[in-house]
Amino acid sequence: MTSILKTENVHLYYGEKEALHGFDIEFEQNEITALIGPSGCGKSTFLRCLNRMNDLRNNTTVTGSFKIGDQDIYAPTTDMTELRKEIGMVFQQPNPFPFSVYDNVAYGLRIAGVKDKKVLDEVVEKSLKQAAVWDEVKDDLNKNALSFSGGQQQRICIARVLAVKPKIILMDEPTSALDPISSAKIEDTLLELKKDFTIIIVTHNMQQASRIADKTAFMLNGDLIEYNKTSKMFLNPDKQQTSDYLNGEFG
Numbered sequence: 001m002t003s004i005l006k007t008e009n010v011h012l013y014y015g016e017k018e019a020l021h022g023f024d025i026e027f028e029q030n031e032i033t034a035l036i037g038p039s040g041c042g043k044s045t046f047l048r049c050l051n052r053m054n055d056l057r058n059n060t061t062v063t064g065s066f067k068i069g070d071q072d073i074y075a076p077t078t079d080m081t082e083l084r085k086e087i088g089m090v091f092q093q094p095n096p097f098p099f100s101v102y103d104n105v106a107y108g109l110r111i112a113g114v115k116d117k118k119v120l121d122e123v124v125e126k127s128l129k130q131a132a133v134w135d136e137v138k139d140d141l142n143k144n145a146l147s148f149s150g151g152q153q154q155r156i157c158i159a160r161v162l163a164v165k166p167k168i169i170l171m172d173e174p175t176s177a178l179d180p181i182s183s184a185k186i187e188d189t190l191l192e193l194k195k196d197f198t199i200i201i202v203t204h205n206m207q208q209a210s211r212i213a214d215k216t217a218f219m220l221n222g223d224l225i226e227y228n229k230t231s232k233m234f235l236n237p238d239k240q241q242t243s244d245y246l247n248g249e250f251g
């Protein structure tokens with residue numbers, strides 16, 4: 001196993017309030033890691049730290065070490081556009097831009113200056129295929145992405161992230177707004193994608209974590225309580241708090 005992203009002693013403050021209390025975790029390449037825990041425990045906060053989305057919020061202070069390989073994510077020299085290409089993000093609500101499927105998926109490449117139509121065509125097709133939505137949209141690439149179903153929109157958004165070839169994809173409850181069939185399609189897609197990408201996913205759905213995640217991190221009140229192989233965590237967790245949470249005793 002190869003480590004791809006490592007954080008050490010991460011603290012995050014919203015104003016005076018400390019939301020993360022010294023968080024150490026190491027993510028493995030080509031794995032899916034699930035972040036679980038009760039509402040308000042800091043899952044989204046931690047996820048957003050990984051590609052510096054919290055920088056966009058006023059009054060937020062982050063300390064600690066975040067490294068992708070040797071690169072310090074929080075170094076003053078970090079190019080934010082490059083960082084967010086390397087560490088892409090998919091949100092809870094599908095958020096395609098209000099233009100065509102093609103233009104959504106080509107967006108990142110065009111921003112990067114790619115103009116060659118043949119290259120764009122190839123990447124758009126490959127990304128939509130990787131996101132398992134090509135067959136459903138291939139005859140309507142010029143149609144507005146917002147005219148597709150929620151599940152299709154979410155897979156178009158995944159394709160938009162894949163098109164810029166990220167190393168890591170962050171996902172914040174990407175299926176919670178979707179019906180069970182669309183969710184199952186996304187889960188299948190993620191299992192395929194981990195061959196080429198590393199995925200870190202926040203989920204409230206324990207079955208989803210147990211179905212797709214190689215490792216699971218259980219958080220409580222801004223602390224990492226347990227980080228383990230998913231099978232071990234769900235069958236025989238090391239910590240009593242994990243067991244209580246998984247048994248529905250709180251949260």
Ligand SMILES: Nc1ncnc2c1ncn2[C@@H]1O[C@H](COP(=O)(O)OP(=O)(O)OP(=O)(O)O)[C@@H](O)[C@H]1O
Nearest residue numbers: 014017019037038039040041042043044045046057
């Ligand atoms: N912008 C903000 N300003 C102040 N406090 C915030 C802000 N965002 C989150 N918090 C607080 O930080 C803590 C962690 O919130 P976060 O949204 O990361 O939790 P979560 O585990 O993702 O929750 P959920 O599962 O409900 O999405 C909570 O106490 C929350 O109220």
